[in-house]
Amino acid sequence: MKIPSTIISGDSVSWLDASGVDSLGNTVTSTDWTLTWYFSGPTILSVVSTANNDGWKTSLTSAQTAAMTAVANPSDAANYFWQATASKLTEKVTLGTGTLSITQNLANAVAGYSGKTQAEQDLLNIQSAIRARISGGVIHEYHIGTRRLRNEPVAELLKLESRFKLIVSKERQAQSIANGLGDPRNTFVRFS
Helix, strand or coil: CCCCCEEECCCCEEEEECCEECCCCCEECCCCCEEEEEEECCCEEEEECEEECCEEEEEECHHHHHCCCCECCCCCCCCEEEEEEEEECCEEEEEEEEEEEEECCHHHCCCCCCCCCHHHHHHHHHHHHHHHHHCCCCCCEEEECCEEEECCCHHHHHHHHHHHHHHHHHHHHHHHHHCCCCCCCCCCCCCC
């Protein structure tokens, strides 16, 4: 199925799907079958596709995607499940299932919207904890009566920072590829 994995709330979006096959290997085409997309998450939506050659064209209107609940950050887990089901008389065949994220439209963002992924936020918090520890702003361990609080040693925070730098780097790489800019790690050499 050719549905995008991310849709911006309020955007119109269309995609084309080729014909499929049922569990016995029989061809499922738009000449005999109707394709319906079901979306389930914070809201529920179903959309009937139109015939396109022997496959289908599916379109979501701006109003439909605006009515779907957006995730807080682009890297949050997908917030909708989808299922594409072809039907003919009493027969039904599921051609595909998956997940997608509806992301916030920045035209509707409120002041203070960050857009940082959870990993980016965590990395900033780890770096802030390291700075506070180095400047002496946070005590490593203390006791009050029978209560005891122990903070992570700086060495552990540095390991955690390295791990989150790698996660953020991979997220940015994936975003660059998704935006059609290619893999930022590729280096090209020209010989003349």
